[in-house]
Amino acid sequence: MTDEIKLTIDGQAVSAPKGTMVVDAAKKVGIEIPVFCYHEKLGPFGCCRMCLVEVEKMPKLVTACTQAVAPDMVVLTQTPKVEKARKGVLEFTLLNHPLDCPVCDKGGECPLQNNTFRYGPGTTRMEFDRAHNAKATSLSPVITIDRERCIACQRCTRYSDIIEQERALVMLNRGFHNDVGTFDNRPYDTRFSGNVIDICPVGALTNSDFRFKARTWDLKNSDTLCAHCGCNCNMTMGTRLNKFMRIETRPNNAVDDGWICDKARWGYKFAHSETRILDASTVSGGARKVLPVREAAAGVAEALKKIADEHGPGSVGFLGSPYGSNEDLYLYQKFFRQRLKTNNIDHKAYPETPGLPVEHYDLSRLEDTNLVLLIASDPPEELPIVELRIKKAITRKRVKLAILNDQTTDLDRFAALSVRYNVGADGAALAALAGGLAKELDVDAGLGDAAASAPTGIPADKMKELVELVRTSMRICVVYNPAALTGDSNRILKRLLEVISKIPTIECGAIPAAPYTNAVGALDMGVLPDYYPGGVPLSEAEAIRENFGEESPLDPGLSALEMIRKAESGELKALLVYRSNPVLDFPGGKRIEEALKKLDLLVVHDMIETETSRLAHIVLPSNGPAYDEGTTTNIGGRVQYRRRGLTTQNPPDWQIVSGMCAALGDETDYSSLFGVTREIAEKVESYAGIDKASIKDQGKNRVAPPWNGGPGPQKADASSAPKNGALKLRVADYLFCNDKILDAHSDLKHHFKPSVVHMNRVDAERLGLHEGERVVLSAEPGVVTADVAVSDRCNPGGVIVPRVSDDQGVRSILQGGGVSWVEIRKA
DSSP states (O other), X not given: OOOEEEEXXXXXXXXXXXXXXXXXXXXXXXXXXXXXXXXXXXXXXXXXXXXXXXXXTOSSOEETTTOBOOTTOEEESSSHHHHXXXXXXXXXXXXXXXXXXXXXXXXXXXXXXXXHXXXXXXXXXXXXXXXXXXXXXXXXXXXXXXXXXXXXXXXXXXXXIIIIOOOOEEEESOGGGOEEEEGGGOOOOOTTTTHHHHHOSSSXXXXXXXXXXXXXXXXXXXXXXXXXXXXXXXXXXXXXXXXXXXEEEOOOTTTTTTOOOHHHHHOOGGGGOTTBOOSEEEEETTEEEEEOHHHHHHHHHHHHHHHHHHHOGGGEEEEXXXXXXXXXXXXXXXXXXXXXXXXXXXXXXXXXXXXXXXXXXXXXXGGGXXXXXXXXXOHHHHOXXXXXXXXXXXXXXXXXXXXXXXXXXXXXXXXXXXXXXOTTOHHHHHHHHHHHHHHHHTOXXXXXXXXXXXXXXXXXXXXXXXXXXXXXXXXXXXXXXXXXXXXXXXXXXXXXXXXXXXXXXOEEEEEEOOSSTTHHHHHHTTOSSSEETTXXXXXXXXXXXXXXXXXXXXXXXXXXXXXXXXXXXXXXXXXXXXXXXXXXXXXXXHHHHHHHHTOSEEEEEESBOOTTGGGOSEEEEOOOTTTOOEEEEOTTSXXXXXXXXXXXXXXXXXXXXXXXXXXXXXOOOOOSHHHHHHHHHHHOGGGTTOOHHHHSSSOEEOOOOOOTTOOOOOOOOOOOOOOTTOEEXXXXXXXXXXXXXXXTTOTTGGGOOOOEEEEOHHHHHHHTOOTTOEEEEEETTEEEEEEXXXXXXXXXXXXXXXXXXXXXXXXXXXXXXXXXXXXXXXO
């Protein structure tokens, strides 16, 4: 238990944990001590001297941001001595500060402006010329620096050093010429650079895109969530005249620790994209005909019902999305199960055994462990805030990091141990680790000899070291990416977690870190062919009929890839695709395109035109983030409320789907979005108690569903047999992919990269390839061109190709297992 220290501040009794700074203790009782350099996430510094206070029995004023509380301490913050010191500090701070307030973007929310009015002198005694410096120069393509306004508080440089741990920003020169910059004047373009705008206490660092667009008091601010990855970071969206203006961080220590990545900050121009789907339409005589949205939705429901009646419930299917809200996804599965009587429902193209045999950890628990075991996950590119959380855990909490992956990542330099397996050998690597631990514990891992003996490419001593590191840890958090695991690997991983949990001295938890906005919520809402909402398997017929209706279908449904195969064979007649683009995102895109063309009815409900929507017989508009509200469940299991920041004439997605249900006889009247949320809380036991009041600010963790009685081993589509000289392809995620969200008009286009294939030196020499050479990767579905990057990113026998753009088409040469054998030749 934390030791509590009792002290007095301005006559008020205060109790604060040992180690708390006086400035933070004062906040607890509503006493404000002005600061410039201090930030609670950066720690004590004391360079600006603005927070000077009197402490009894101390001969001089002390800085409240560096003075820790002590028993029976008496602090005075409003004495004449303190007031005089504050005025002096402000006078020096303003000595060369330009009077830019009428045109400064920080005006109206500027700590320097506010502190000057509250604590500063009314006039200046300085009548000589001010020193001048560079005005409004580019620190990066998205950040403008005005060095005249800088007060050298060093918040930005300490953020770069302590939080990002990149040391990209530094203080240059000395004394009068001291200012902020980068080594060799390089652009400051890290993944988290935009946070310096939020923490700068003056207008020295500003958002280049927001510059001069609006005054802060003209903005309508909406508390919302980032929709780009599974962290669901909290942020504030500022709009004016129904136009997107800017994004700022909104601290939630349980999720983002007060930071957001640059994709969250500048990745929202798609809200005004020219390719947004604004109308419902249907194909008539080869041309698209616009229809009223509600009329089109009712027509979709009737058309699907007609096909289901004529060809059977198995002839229709739903392909959902891990980007929809809990309410939208819940209603869609309800429509297909209760109205169309089918379990042909899925939202993903990768095999997964849902559920955890250990506790589902919240993101904040990363800092409370002894060991973070990262499996098949690349947080810097997939889940940036997890990267910052892990870095903080390592440097501040002395947590160890172990990595088990088929490629090196930016986090490898922070790892106590990094173990790399062959591309595509994730199942074998997990089985080897589980088998090694089971042998130490003298228990059965339950995986069989085949899994345990498969080649991994891991040296025996490395695996032994990893086994020992895991075995001797007291608290361990396993972070894994289920979307990157192939074949039966997800089931093997669950067996690994079970083995770890059998170690008597270990407390174990896990975070299924799929890099999609609502991947956890999609599972919980039952957007699966073999589970109802809340993780209820089809085998529990009595529970299903009691909770979801007597006529609830119990026949196993088709997975996403199985639906594509059935469309290809003509057995699946109709498919509704929601917020998904299988033609581009699923393995074997050309084959999928041809399969979708064979459908009698293809309905696409999406917010932006896609390769799939262009094939659709009927298109429904989805408002998507920024325009729609809803709840999502992040990778740590926290349910949060995403408010809309912009308005539109179209009904929200949940109303469209509830209208489809009503068209087929559902009499449920949802008066608002939270009417759906209430039904989820009633029907899904793990979401009991989740309502508007409980999640409106910081969210609330749901209870992890039991996921009992799940399926056995899952087999993905097998890769074709390799030809001589072929290499195993793995497609990696890249945070700033040039796609339909970050297009050519994006503020982040300076991060876009050309198509590159990372190849081990051994394979490059064998094939006679050199750095930078253009090559062609060919597999059964198609070909992709890329430049060679010779490195040790992966083991010999495999290649890594980051997905850097839609045009690259790299997923088109993947087969159903998520990996492929590819031949490589010079272009």
